[in-house]
Amino acid sequence: MTxxxxxxxxxxxxxxxxxxxxxxxxxxxxGAAAILFLAATGxxxxxxxxxxxxxxxxxxxxxxxxxxxxxxxxxxxxxxxFFAIGAYSxxxxxxxxxxxxxxxPIVAGIxxxxxxxxxxxxxxxxxxxxxxxxxxxxxxxxxTILRSDLFAQWTGGVQGLFLLINPAPKWTGLDLDQSxxxxxxxxxxxxxxxxxxxxxxxxxxxxxxxxxxPIAARAMGFDVTKAKTRAFVYSVxxxxxxxxxxxxxxxxxxxxxxPFFLSISLFTAVVVGGLxxxxxxxxxxxxxxxLVPNVTEEVWQGGSWAVYGAVVILVMAIQPKGLAGMFAxxxxxxxGQSGS
Amino acid sequence: xxxxxxxxxxxxxxxSGAAMADNYDEGATDDEIKFxxxxxxxxxxxxxxxxxxxxxxxxxxxxxxxxxxxxxINVLVQDDGYNPAKTLEQARRLVEREGVLxxxxxxxxxxxxxIHRYMNQREVPQxxxxxxxxxxxxxxxxxxxxxxxxxxxxxxxxxxxxxxxAIPDAKIGILYQNDDFGRDYKDAFIDxxxxxxxxxxxxxxxxxxxxxxxxMSTLKDSGATVFFNIASPKFAAQAIRRAGxxxxxxxxxxxxxxxxxxxxxxxxxxxxxEGIISTQYLKAPSDPAYANDPDVKAWHxxxxxxxxxxxxxxxxxxxxxxxxxxxxxxxNEAGDNLTRENIMAIASxxxxxxxxxxxPGISVNTSADDFSPIEAMSLMKFEDGNWTLFGDxxxxx
Numbered sequence: 001m002t003x004x005x006x007x008x009x010x011x012x013x014x015x016x017x018x019x020x021x022x023x024x025x026x027x028x029x030x031g032a033a034a035i036l037f038l039a040a041t042g043x044x045x046x047x048x049x050x051x052x053x054x055x056x057x058x059x060x061x062x063x064x065x066x067x068x069x070x071x072x073x074x075x076x077x078x079x080x081x082f083f084a085i086g087a088y089s090x091x092x093x094x095x096x097x098x099x100x101x102x103x104x105p106i107v108a109g110i111x112x113x114x115x116x117x118x119x120x121x122x123x124x125x126x127x128x129x130x131x132x133x134x135x136x137x138x139x140x141x142x143x144t145i146l147r148s149d150l151f152a153q154w155t156g157g158v159q160g161l162f163l164l165i166n167p168a169p170k171w172t173g174l175d176l177d178q179s180x181x182x183x184x185x186x187x188x189x190x191x192x193x194x195x196x197x198x199x200x201x202x203x204x205x206x207x208x209x210x211x212x213x214p215i216a217a218r219a220m221g222f223d224v225t226k227a228k229t230r231a232f233v234y235s236v237x238x239x240x241x242x243x244x245x246x247x248x249x250x251x252x253x254x255x256x257x258x259p260f261f262l263s264i265s266l267f268t269a270v271v272v273g274g275l276x277x278x279x280x281x282x283x284x285x286x287x288x289x290x291l292v293p294n295v296t297e298e299v300w301q302g303g304s305w306a307v308y309g310a311v312v313i314l315v316m317a318i319q320p321k322g323l324a325g326m327f328a329x330x331x332x333x334x335x336g337q338s339g340s
Numbered sequence: 341x342x343x344x345x346x347x348x349x350x351x352x353x354x355x356s357g358a359a360m361a362d363n364y365d366e367g368a369t370d371d372e373i374k375f376x377x378x379x380x381x382x383x384x385x386x387x388x389x390x391x392x393x394x395x396x397x398x399x400x401x402x403x404x405x406x407x408x409x410x411x412x413i414n415v416l417v418q419d420d421g422y423n424p425a426k427t428l429e430q431a432r433r434l435v436e437r438e439g440v441l442x443x444x445x446x447x448x449x450x451x452x453x454x455i456h457r458y459m460n461q462r463e464v465p466q467x468x469x470x471x472x473x474x475x476x477x478x479x480x481x482x483x484x485x486x487x488x489x490x491x492x493x494x495x496x497x498x499x500x501x502x503x504x505x506a507i508p509d510a511k512i513g514i515l516y517q518n519d520d521f522g523r524d525y526k527d528a529f530i531d532x533x534x535x536x537x538x539x540x541x542x543x544x545x546x547x548x549x550x551x552x553x554x555x556m557s558t559l560k561d562s563g564a565t566v567f568f569n570i571a572s573p574k575f576a577a578q579a580i581r582r583a584g585x586x587x588x589x590x591x592x593x594x595x596x597x598x599x600x601x602x603x604x605x606x607x608x609x610x611x612x613x614e615g616i617i618s619t620q621y622l623k624a625p626s627d628p629a630y631a632n633d634p635d636v637k638a639w640h641x642x643x644x645x646x647x648x649x650x651x652x653x654x655x656x657x658x659x660x661x662x663x664x665x666x667x668x669x670x671x672n673e674a675g676d677n678l679t680r681e682n683i684m685a686i687a688s689x690x691x692x693x694x695x696x697x698x699x700p701g702i703s704v705n706t707s708a709d710d711f712s713p714i715e716a717m718s719l720m721k722f723e724d725g726n727w728t729l730f731g732d733x734x735x736x737x
Contacts (some may be wrong), residue, residue: 047436054429123667144546147518158520160453250425251457255519256452257425261383294433297381297419305382305421 003023013210030192037185041178049177053184055286057245060191062269062282064238069267070275072197074213075128079134079239080263081142086112086240087258088146091161101165105244107323112240113233120232124225139263146255160254163247184245191238194280198234199278207231236240239266250275265289272315274322281324288323352566368443374414376434376655378446379470383421384547387446387716389471390649390660391660392417395445395623397646397662408671416440419632421720424454431455435464442467442683445488446661449473449520452485460484465684467670468713469662470656472597473524477712479688484680486687486706488663489602490714492590492595493528494522495619496716496737498530499593501734502617503566504574507591511540513564515555515579517571519545524568525595541566545575549695556582560590577608584612594618601727603653619717620727622659622697626652627727635696662697666704669693701733 002128044052063082068074089111090191092122099107123134145151147158168179198204206227209217214224247253266289273285295305319325344593362677367374369399379392407413416438418554420427428445446452449471459466460482468488469476472495476487481625503510514529516522522544530539541562543555552575559567561582566589569579576598584591592615599618623630630636639661643650650657671678673686688711695705704713715736720729 047432050429050432054425144518144548148548157448158518158523160450162457246425250428250454252424252428253453254424254453256450257423259383259423261423263419281362290429293419305596 002005014089030234031035034189034192035155037189038182041174041182041185043189044181046175046188047176049181052247053177053181053288055283055290056188056240057249057298058269058286059242059282059291060188060245061242061266061275062285063191063195063278064242065266065270066273066275066278066282067195067199067238068209068231068235069270069281070208070281071204071211073130074228074231075137076235076263077132078137078139078263079235079266080258080260081135081138082112082116082236082239083243083246083262083266084116084142084146084253084258086157086243088161088294089240090244091156091163091253094163094165095156095161096154101163104248105187105241106246108240109237112243113237113238116233116236117229120229123202124228124232136260138262139283142258143255143260146258148203154197156254158255160252163253165248165251180249184249187241187245195238197277203227203230214249268312272322277322277324277328280327281322284323284327293331301305303321347557364681365441365679365681366439368411369432370478371411372414372438373408373411374416374677376416376418376438376440376443378418378427378430378434378443378451380422380486381417381449385448385655388422388470388656389419390647390651390654390657391445391447393649394657394660395667397650398642398661399644401642401666408668409675413671417569420448420451422451422683424450427451427454428458431481435459435462440464441678442680444468446469446659446662447471447656448455452476456482456485458571463680465687467681467683467687472529473520475486476505477710479709480712482589484684486684486711486713487613488666488713488732490621490661490717490736491712492524492597494715495596495717496525496529496710497736498619498719498734499523499568499617500529500668502719504532504534507566508534510538510566510591511562511564512538512566512568513540513541513559513562513590514543514568515552515559515571516542517575518546520674521572521597522570526568526667529568541613545571545576547572552678553582556588556594557580561589562584564590566591566593569598570595571598573598573604577604579617580608580612581651582607584609586647592616596620599727600624600626600653600655605638605722613722614724616722618720618722618727620720621699621702621714621717622655622662623699624652624655624727627659629726658697661725662695664688666693666695699733701712701730 040052065079070077086108089108093099093107094101095106123131124146126134146155166177168174206222209222210224218224269285269289272288274281292311293308300307315322377392377395379389380386381389381392394415396415402408403412416434418430418434420430429445434443444467446472452471463484466485468486470489471487472492473487474491474493476485482510484728492540514526516526530536541559541564541570545552545555556579568685569576569592571579576594594616596619605613621637623633625636625639631718640657670687674682688706688708690704690706695704699718702714702716716733716734718729719731720727
């Protein structure tokens with residue numbers, strides 16, 4: 001048995017034409033994961049598909065929020081508001097214009113980005129805790145605005161809106177849940193790709209530099225304001241698309257679907273999943289916020305949020321990098337032990 | 341002779357075998373009936389979560405007495421935190437994974453709205469839901485959904501009719517909660533008024549708000565002589581107290597959801613509550629007038645043994661006892677034919693059924709085209725520290 005150190009050299013010797021790099025394996029992994037997500041359309045059914053659609057819609061939102069919070073170091077307690085804007089955009093597109101549900105997230109994204117830009121411009125002059133408070137106010141106001149008579153003709157006011165969703169054409173053989181899930185997966189994969197490209201490209205460096213040392217970043221020629229605005233707008237885009245997909249999965253929106261607690265849930269998904277883990281973190285974090293309350297409910301009925309809170313504290317105490325951090329740590333442990 | 345006997349026995353066996361297969365839908369077996377209740381056990385509306393415990397406790401009591409037709413009743417209570425998206429998730433979990441026969445008693449209007457279409461597409465009963473919105477009584481479009489409570493709109497019309505007759509020169513100020521509950525009341529009330537101009541001021545508040553002091557001042561300044569208080573218990577109490585504090589001498593109407601003496605009028609100050617008019621269709625267990633009423637005694641016994649989380653001050657804690665009793669009756673009548681269709685058929689064919697806790701003269705009546713079980717109420721006035729019914733039981737629709 002050769003030692004770990006010699007292995008790459010040997011491999012080069014044996015296969016001079018083809019050396020699988022770490023990058024190759026990573027791409028293979030992503031590809032396999034993408035196929036798994038798509039294949040789940042056929043293997044899961046009914047309730048499971050609905051849960052998976054739910055988790056992935058939250059994951060899209062969490063991916064965007066992770067860019068803002070993890071990479072750009074800004075705290076938002078109000079992204080539930082953008083989730084709501086996305087959801088209502090989708091609902092109104094379907095309700096008023098009879099649009100096919102599969103395209104509504106695109107409209108939702110555009111509407112959300114516009115809202116994010118308008119709100120982000122002044123809000124981003126605020127730093128740290130002030131931005132958190134400004135967005136916090138937004139989230140608190142959302143249910144009230146949705147209930148108001150001013151927009152009731154569009155939003156359905158307190159009654160909310162039903163989304164009439166038709167399954168994919170018959171020849172596809174997909175039922176309603178499968179059609180919705182497949183749509184969610186397509187958007188999810190698109191966001192996964194874009195998010196990875198962004199955080200690993202120049203934008204990612206600009207965000208990290210802005211987070212860690214804005215003065216140095218500015219000295220190096222990064223436009224700090226632009227970087228922050230971009231992170232904010234991207235997070236808003238992701239949240240509105242996530243919201244639109246969630247509304248499609250539930251087929252109903254009402255002001256009560258977007259309480260302030262939703263913003264906290266998204267925040268929790270990002271932090272528990274793992275800041276700066278662009279893909280795995282949001283997926284694990286979203287699974288956490290959707291599934292854990294169901295599990296804790298079995299343990300202590302009615303006290304589910306208390307148990308949920310305790311789990312959050314525990315995760316933070318053990319591994320501040322969240323669930324994704326735990327995975328990395330486990331991998332490191334296992335790899336380290338087999339190597340020695 | 342033998343041949344015919346064998347033929348009869350075999351025929352009987354085959355018939356019963358065939359019937360057996362037909363007589364159960366998912367969630368019912370020879371020894372169990374499984375159903376779900378979705379309520380907010382967590383979150384801002386968790387006070388209403390006791391409805392879930394009420395159903396659970398009620399059927400624990402039924403099981404302790406031997407169940408229904410030899411079957412144990414398995415009640416699965418799930419938490420939705422009053423979030424409609426979560427309600428759908430829980431409903432799908434109960435129907436698709438747990439395989440419940442039906443859902444019953446689910447609380448809340450937005451939450452039930454979220455599963456309205458799903459339940460009807462799946463053809464799973466959404467029975468005796470705990471909400472007063474008027475939209476639930478729609479058997480033509482939603483034959484699998486039936487409420488239990490009389491609708492808010494029906495109640496509001498009673499007040500409007502009373503004002504039309506007794507105070508035709510009223511100038512009305514309305515305080516309403518800015519949600520489906522508040523608007524259901526307000527819209528039906530104004531709709532029923534003979535002269536819409538009677539309403540001189542409408543002010544709303546949000547459940548998330550802290551106080552309604554400024555709203556009360558606005559109403560007083562409008563010169564209203566009649567005050568219609570469409571608020572949930574906490575705010576209703578604040579409004580009554582505030583009206584007293586600012587010396588607003590006004591005829592007050594108070595919605596039935598907030599007319600509990602212990603939860604609303606006591607904190608508001610009984611002297612401020614004198615003369616308030618409201619409606620009732622249930623017997624309040626805390627009312628001394630019913631101290632010896634058999635229904636109320638049974639409720640107290642039930643609360644002591646099976647429903648510790650229940651409260652005398654919360655109307656939904658008595659209303660759910662009444663609906664659980666009616667549900668037991670429906671399941672009992674269904675006998676061994678525990679299909680979803682048969683359960684809806686029996687639930688929509690209740691004729692003068694005497695459910696407990698309903699005021700004398702009020703009973704449960706449903707038919708294939710009438711899915712609102714309770715359609716009568718009585719006006720009452722708060723006098724000398726107690727509610728006193730006045731007038732006849734008023735039928736509404």
